[in-house]
Amino acid sequence: MTGGRKLLGHVALLLPPFGWLTLFYLGSLFILLLSAFWQVDPMSGDVVHDWTLDNFRLLVSDATYRIVAQRTIGIAALVTVTDILLAWPLAYVIARKVGPRLKLTLLVLVALPLWSSMLARIYAWRLILGHDGVLNWFLRAAGLPGQSFAFTNVALWLVFSYLWLPFMLMPLVSALERIPASLLDAAGDMGATPWQTFRTVIFPLAIPGMAAGSVFTFAVTLGEYVTPMLVGGAGSEFIGNVVYANVGVSGNVPFAAAFSMVLLVVIGAYMLVARRFGAFEGA
Template identity: 95%
Template sequence: MKGGRKLWGHVALLLPPFGWLTVFYLGSLFILLLSAFWQVDSMSGEIVHDWTLDNFRQLISDATYRIVAQRTIGIAALVTVTDIILAWPLAYVIARKVGPRLKLTLLVLVALPLWSSMLARIYAWRLILGHDGVLNWFLRAIGLPEQSFAFTNVALWLVFSYLWLPFMLMPLVSALERIPASLVDAAGDMGATPWQTFRTVIFPLAIPGMAAGSVFTFAVTLGEYVTPMLVGGAGSEFIGNVVYSNVGVSGNVPFAAAFSMVLLVVIGAYMLVARKFGAFDGA
């Protein structure tokens, strides 16, 4: 009897959050998938609830949309790799080389940009990379040729790598902190060099942290549309920009939903791969 009451108590406790998740999150995804198979009447502009694959055919047949998808996925992957490379030295120092007080200070400094507006940080990079920006002023001062990164895919790569670096660094620090010092000491006692210890002990045990951080950096870059509008050029559209223009400008919600499904499929596939590397083991 007590067990039954306890079970129903757990059910009552879990029902509201799971009900909210089912109705508002999974329900909205279902409607999104459903609307991808509808179409817009060319004369009235109204959504016609007739089943069709025309939206997906257009995505496959039109080279423009394929290029947008390739650009989005490619830059998201490049940003993820870049952030892994940039995060490793600082994460290793924070996790294993400094005391608690300095560690806290460094972590606060890493998280500090997240407390400001993302728009302010993006516009700061526009001031840096602009034709008359800080970077060109510095290059002219030391006698080097000016750069023309502003409003290019290179600018997108730099800004994205800066914006999402903390999301890679934090999980990596956590993974490095969980590595027992006894394993590192044992490798040294057995004659391993510092590089061998890093390659055979530290790096493999930090892979789950890298995988977890990569889920954040890859997913948030993949779904972005504000940064490409403000930093990218004419050939820097992301999937999010196409979705935004189809919803807010042309009102073609079914096509926008179909293109959004590309994001969901890619993110879902990436999360499955990341799961194989232990990205969610600490969850």
């Protein structure tokens, strides 16, 4: 009797949030899935609900879209590797080399950019990489030739790596924190050099942290369109940009929906791989 009432209480509490989620979010994803199989009337430009595989056929047959997809996935992978390399020294210092007070301060400093405006952080790089920007001023002051990365894929790679670095840092810090000091001492006692200890003890134990971070850096980069528009150049179109361009008055929403399905599939596949490396066991 009371058990039943208790369950009823849970249901009553959970109904509004999950009702909202089901209607507006799962409902939206469902419509997205359906609309990938719809088409646009070539005369009126309206979406007609006739089933077709044409959107997917176009995706496979047109080389332009294949190049866009390859570029998107390639840069997302490159950014993930870059962030792993950049995250290591700082994560190691935060996790194992500083006292609790400095550690807390550093963790807040690392998380801060993530919560501050993404547009502001992208914009900063336009100020840095511009022809008369900050970087060139310092290069010239040092007597070096100026750079011209602005509006290239190099800028894109740099800015993405900068934007999502905190996503890699935080799980790597918590993975490194969990390694017991006794394990490292034991390795040292057995005569392992620091490099051997790193290669055989620290690195393998940090793999779940890197896998968890990579899910974020990879997935977030994959779904971007803002950064390519603001710091990329002519050959920087991402899947997100094609989607963006096709939503609106003159667009082709069913085609955009089909292309965004590619994103969903790639992210899903990546998550499955990351899970094998323990990405979701940390939290």
